[in-house]
Amino acid sequence: MNAGPYADAAGLVERSAAAYAAAVPVAPEDDGYFGPASVTWRVSADLSAPVAGLRALLMQALHPLAMAGVDQHSDWRTDPVGRLAATSAYEVTVTFGDRASARRVAERVRAIHEHVRGVDTVTGLPYEAGDPALLLWVHAALVDSALAASALLGTPLAEADADAYVNEMAVAAELLGTPREIIPDSTAALARYIEGVRPDLRLTPAAAESMGYLLDPPGLDEDIAELWQDIRDAAVAALPGWAVRLYGYAEPAPLTEQRRTEIRQALGVLDAVFLGEPGVLEARQRIAVRMRTAARS
């Protein structure tokens, strides 16, 4: 069990970039579970992705058992940056890797999940990370956040594409052991599912502490920290009202068009920083070439 203070967030950009560059395959055996023509690839490349990621964490943390698993077992407190980088590398491999690579990393996560079990001190309930209900919540929060963030700040998806995205992403949950039949396959089903989980959600002290840390990570380089404020504001603005209330945040005013432009510009600067890290440009180009090729055929 960890209960120590959080390590600082220095190196967030550098380590995330390194993880990203390494996870985008150079010579994949196949197009993986999504493929270059998928909506999922398009969503992953959206400028709003950092906002989506932060919003997903905010949503996921509201499930007491999911939060307890992270808080009691992972290296989240001692190496939060490493944890985030590893998570994003996992997502990148599942999204862009070939099927064998996706299965391999998923197997690894499932093996780790075997040992993640315990009792949540707040609710008194037992949990295990392999529980499909918890896996599904984590999955749904991610999918819902990608849609919300791109709608707010990126390139919004057409309704049919949004449905296709939810449907495509089901396989990612399946890879970690969620039975297909309980995974939402449309935006409507996703909304119904989230609505159904709401009674279980609450802000535990662990969640409050974790998310407080994430919204204002200590030790970030000063300039990145300033950009982070915009990303944080955007992530909170993209949350459903009930989630904002659970956190006890002041209800954010709807983003004005000008504010959205400003946030996009901040995301652009952050993206340029990311692009400057070794290997990132090449990785992006590998993806772009495959998407272009797919679009032509």
Next chain:
Amino acid sequence: MKARNLAVLAGIGGASIAALALLRGRARPGRPRSGRLRLERGMAAVRLAARGGARYATSAPRLFASAGEHRQALRNDLALQTAEDVAATLGTMKGVLMKLGQMASYVDDGLSPAARRTLSRLQDSVPPMSPELAAQVIAEELGGPPERVFATWDPDPIAAASIGQVHRAITHDGRAVAVKVQYPGIAETIAADLGNVALLRRMLKITAPMQDVDALLAELRERVTEELDYRREAKNQEMFARYYAGHPTIHVPGIVPELSTRRVVTSELADGARFAELAGWSQAEKDLAAETIYRFVFRSLYEAHAFNGDPHPGNYLFHGGGRVTFLDFGLVKYFTEEELKPLVAMVRYLCVEGDPEAFRRAMEEAGFLMPGAPLPTDMIVDHMAVFYDTVRERGPRTMTGSYATAVTRRFFDFRSPLAAYVQIPRSYVILQRINLGLFALLGELSATADWRGIAEEIWPFVQGPPTTPMGQAEAGWRAARSGAGHPGRSV
């Protein structure tokens, strides 16, 4: 006066450094802010190497290390196909950051290798336009598809420009031309991003005191806005081309005005060796090339009253025998007689008349030095002398990288006792590129010449006789064109 003005002196340089610090996220809290420019030895060489002109071929091979044959395919695969692609690639501040970085690379010597890498990656991240998109811009600007507007059109770009690309073509009257085509929508995108004063301020405030940020922003916006309108560049280039017509070693490609618009500029096609290739040439050839560049800079300044503020090595083509083609006139500053007068006086009193008090008065008149500064004149002369080091005495002198570095160090020496009393008035800010661009370039060539002799030929208050064979040839050209006046002021 004092510290506030030094930030203006640092001008865009200071601004860019801030942006670059941000780009890398390397600014540590608590790091002293006073040393706003970090100077590194040997930087000029690295910088010059890094600035060899972005060409697509340089970025493509990294993709798949073993797949050279795929390069062409890759270019096509990544090409920008729509104005939306342009916005996605260069919008959300990226185009602005690129421009900032470019300006920084001319203006100061303080880029860390990491910042330089980031900027070069950012440039590499911009693919060329697809042939269709480039054709669309031509059609919008020139009223027809390129195959009709030109007799022959090469759909593959030959070079990247910062916000566009260059194509080869042949006009209907048979002239081989270079056609620079601007990315569609880029002007609007960059203008919109320059409107985010809050974010720019955030990027700028790191190195500039707040009260200077607005001046810096104004300067930045002005420069970028100027560059976005190719008509201005065409006008500048036409002026230089007319002025140097018939010159024995200086060649400026002429503009084809009927094929030049806001987003397209068509000029005579030039070919020649790139700066990087010059490294393999004999020292005698390098010296001649350097002499031509030197003559070009100071003839333009003292006689045409115009200064091309874009001296980076990608903007020259070398032909041997000292013949040089000068490219890219996107950033030209014209000086009035009044603006130039005190500069001329400073050179004259320091280097020719040897009158330190008069030199000091000229500095005060120019606005470089606060009148009545409590400093002995010999201290001022000592401080300033380095800038005139190559022209104080006759005889051959070799430009070196360490001289260029010393000049730069002195320029940005905020700790000197003079710092509180000197400033660079805004209209002269661009001239620092003589120090930071020209001297670095000549130092890179280890060029040797009697710079004082050449300067005396050019100085309007001396107009000395030719001191080199090139000077002889130039004198013939001048005699032939006498009476032409100052084209700089006729534009």
